[in-house]
Amino acid sequence: MIRVALPYHLRTLAQLRSDVEVEVAGPVTQRSVLDALEARYPMLRGTIRDHVTQQRRPFLRFFACEEDLSHEPPDAPLPDAVASGKEPFIVIGAIAGG
Amino acid sequence: MSKVRVLVGTRKGAFILTADGKRDKWDVSGPHFAGWEMYHLKGSPADPNRVYASQTSGWFGQIIQRSDDGGRIWHQPGTPPGETPAPGPPKAVSNKFVYDSAAKPLTTHQWYDGTQHPWEFKRVWHLEPSLTDPDTVYAGVEDAAIFRSTDGGKNWKELPGLRGHGTGPKWQPGAGGMCLHTIILDPSNPQRIWIAISAAGAFRTDDGGKTWKPINRGLRSQYIPDPNAEIGHCVHHIAMNPSRPGILFMQKHWDVMRSDDAGDNWREISGNLPTDFGFVIDVHAHEPETIYVVPIKSDGEHYVHEGKLRVYRSRTGGNEWEALTKGLPQSNCYVDVLRDAMAVDSLDKCGIYFGTTGGQVYASADAGDSWAPIVRDLPGVLSVEVQTLA
Numbered sequence: 001m002i003r004v005a006l007p008y009h010l011r012t013l014a015q016l017r018s019d020v021e022v023e024v025a026g027p028v029t030q031r032s033v034l035d036a037l038e039a040r041y042p043m044l045r046g047t048i049r050d051h052v053t054q055q056r057r058p059f060l061r062f063f064a065c066e067e068d069l070s071h072e073p074p075d076a077p078l079p080d081a082v083a084s085g086k087e088p089f090i091v092i093g094a095i096a097g098g
Numbered sequence: 099m100s101k102v103r104v105l106v107g108t109r110k111g112a113f114i115l116t117a118d119g120k121r122d123k124w125d126v127s128g129p130h131f132a133g134w135e136m137y138h139l140k141g142s143p144a145d146p147n148r149v150y151a152s153q154t155s156g157w158f159g160q161i162i163q164r165s166d167d168g169g170r171i172w173h174q175p176g177t178p179p180g181e182t183p184a185p186g187p188p189k190a191v192s193n194k195f196v197y198d199s200a201a202k203p204l205t206t207h208q209w210y211d212g213t214q215h216p217w218e219f220k221r222v223w224h225l226e227p228s229l230t231d232p233d234t235v236y237a238g239v240e241d242a243a244i245f246r247s248t249d250g251g252k253n254w255k256e257l258p259g260l261r262g263h264g265t266g267p268k269w270q271p272g273a274g275g276m277c278l279h280t281i282i283l284d285p286s287n288p289q290r291i292w293i294a295i296s297a298a299g300a301f302r303t304d305d306g307g308k309t310w311k312p313i314n315r316g317l318r319s320q321y322i323p324d325p326n327a328e329i330g331h332c333v334h335h336i337a338m339n340p341s342r343p344g345i346l347f348m349q350k351h352w353d354v355m356r357s358d359d360a361g362d363n364w365r366e367i368s369g370n371l372p373t374d375f376g377f378v379i380d381v382h383a384h385e386p387e388t389i390y391v392v393p394i395k396s397d398g399e400h401y402v403h404e405g406k407l408r409v410y411r412s413r414t415g416g417n418e419w420e421a422l423t424k425g426l427p428q429s430n431c432y433v434d435v436l437r438d439a440m441a442v443d444s445l446d447k448c449g450i451y452f453g454t455t456g457g458q459v460y461a462s463a464d465a466g467d468s469w470a471p472i473v474r475d476l477p478g479v480l481s482v483e484v485q486t487l488a
Binding site: 007008009010013039040042043045046047048050051052057059060093094 | 133134155156157158159160161174176177183188191193194196
């Protein structure tokens with residue numbers, strides 16, 4: 001199972017209290033993880049990726065294993081620790097304001 | 099006994115204020131969707147328990163919310179909470195607003211610097227439920243376009259004739275973005291709809307949204323190269339009393355305007371207003387020549403004139419205005435009242451409501467003669483609508 005950590009407002013939208021776990025068949029990539037997440041929680045469609053382009057929304061970032069993966073290709077494999085469920089794939093709001 | 103339900107959208111959530119017909123004691127519910135910008139909430143005239151809401155965020159984009167019980171329980175249409183979705187592609191994506199590529203030749207509009215810029219969906223500014231069908235609702239969006247849902251908000255489709263009619267490349271964003279913020283449905287003619295865009299102007303369809311025409315004759319705007327141009331006027335809001343379809347009142351960027359022929363021609367009715375810049379305008383529910391505005395000092399100073407919060411009322415359809423001040427702060431007040439933040443109820447003694455950027459929602463149960471705050475310390479108010487309930 002892949003662990004996904006969502007920002008507070010998306011957890012609220014999906015009525016989640018903590019990290020979510022999703023099952024991914026095949027390679028574990030940003031795309032496959034987010035596809036699985038959106039299939040389980042359709043209310044999140046369009047909130048992380050644009051409906052049409054499937055691009056990451058500009059004010060969101062993707063982190064895992066203390067690395068910024070925001071600009072990695074969507075089909076690049078995620079770190080083994082994410083694929084094994086040891087570390088979460090983190091969706092986080094970009095810092096803005098002060 | 100009659101009741102009123104006031105739907106308030108703020109920068110950090112939605113609030114629902116309810117009272118009986120006396121309108122002197124209020125229950126406050128909220129915040130709903132805490133932390134999100136709630137641009138607009140509006141109830142269906144055909145089913146007052148059906149309420150639609152636009153929930154937006156710069157981080158997470160657009161969400162549409164719907165309540166079927168008057169605002170107690172909400173859900174995203176098509177995705178009931180707690181249900182495991184069926185396998186396969188979703189049948190409903192209530193926050194998917196995709197521009198119709200058939201709207202040729204509109205791929206670009208004018209940017210602030212005069213260059214062309216592609217249309218990019220940002221948010222829903224205004225939701226206008228059908229007068230007769232609770233499942234039909236229109237959405238005015240930024241970048242400016244009109245969408246319609248006929249399944250209760252589950253799926254949305256653009257009415258592309260508006261962007262496709264030809265002047266789109268001359269439309270330009272106002273300071274708040276290029277938003278379609280006003281949608282008025284004609285109770286006497288289901289084929290007729292008025293809309294307004296900042297900064298393009300007002301438009302009307304007479305065929306249910308297939309084709310549209312600009313209706314800006316008589317508007318004059320010094321901030322565009324041709325002040326009398328067909329397109330480019332920053333219309334801030336339009337109001338109409340449903341008992342007199344086609345008599346329209348407009349708060350333009352500067353100038354308060356009136357049309358007696360469904361928008362074909364406009365004339366200025368600013369008269370003795372201390373300043374005719376502003377955002378809101380509304381019409382008394384039972385006196386169609388009684389109109390309300392809140393003058394704002396200027397487009398460079400978005401707060402009320404002279405530090406005094408004054409609603410101005412004209413009982414003559416414009417030109418002659420009186421300041422309504424009883425119960426409103428008359429010193430050191432520097433709030434704004436945004437374009438969708440005034441509404442009227444339809445009780446015998448018409449109630450008027452407005453919300454400020456300072457978080458106050460004021461109500462008058464006597465057509466504006468006196469005012470009292472329902473709440474004082476909400477987040478900045480973006481919109482106010484009221485439902486009159488039997």
